[in-house]
Amino acid sequence: MYYVIYLAISLWGIAVANASNLSDVEILAYDSPPIIQKNFPYYLSGYDEDGAPIWVFELGKWDVRTFLEKDNETAYAMDVACDQMFLRFRESAIKSPEKQFLCICDLDKFSLRQATNLRTVQFIISRFLRFEQIIQSGYLKHGWMVNVNYVWDRVWQLGRPLLGALGSSIDVYGYNTEVWRPRLLKYLPWDQIPEWYGGYPNHKPIRFRNPEP
Numbered sequence: 001m002y003y004v005i006y007l008a009i010s011l012w013g014i015a016v017a018n019a020s021n022l023s024d025v026e027i028l029a030y031d032s033p034p035i036i037q038k039n040f041p042y043y044l045s046g047y048d049e050d051g052a053p054i055w056v057f058e059l060g061k062w063d064v065r066t067f068l069e070k071d072n073e074t075a076y077a078m079d080v081a082c083d084q085m086f087l088r089f090r091e092s093a094i095k096s097p098e099k100q101f102l103c104i105c106d107l108d109k110f111s112l113r114q115a116t117n118l119r120t121v122q123f124i125i126s127r128f129l130r131f132e133q134i135i136q137s138g139y140l141k142h143g144w145m146v147n148v149n150y151v152w153d154r155v156w157q158l159g160r161p162l163l164g165a166l167g168s169s170i171d172v173y174g175y176n177t178e179v180w181r182p183r184l185l186k187y188l189p190w191d192q193i194p195e196w197y198g199g200y201p202n203h204k205p206i207r208f209r210n211p212e213p
Helices: 002-012 024-029 034-039 064-068 072-094 118-134 150-169 177-185
Strands: 042-047 053-057 101-106 140-146 170-172
Touching: 024 072, 034 072, 053 072, 064 072, 064 118, 072 101, 072 118, 072 140, 118 150, 140 150, 140 177, 150 170
Parallel strands: 053 101, 101 140, 140 170
Antiparallel strands: 042 053
């Protein structure tokens, strides 16, 4: 386990170019295969009081390892889709009155099978490095990681100083909802987020992986 963490962190600081070698415009126009769209969901949950979009991606439910092990074409599609998600976050911020967005990254169900797999951890780290590049101009208002297990918490804490604005803009919490739900609600209107994050019981996302954020 610690071997995986050590290797992942040793590679964290490597400069990450766009792994797909596509421009941002090309990535935003990319049509992900249906299997990627089905297995890597995210959604626009609502807006805060200043009009900043609130995005949610349930990373813990993404079976990254399985798709990395399928074939190069599938791994490539997942890679581009992740970049597309982060770019859509940014585009929604640009179009909003606040010119920023907020996001919740939910690690619930992120298994040790994934957390202890070197290739999986490296892939996720590389995408967060790409995320950091995308939000360098201050587009991320605030972010939260919730339901984080011990292994991922160690990886994140060790690499956090290398993530610049992203590292300082994301708060990380474990599984204790009594700790992090009240803190989310200090920033997010309760009627703009799902019940399991402390929000409205009948809340429905505004857009679910929609091509136009």
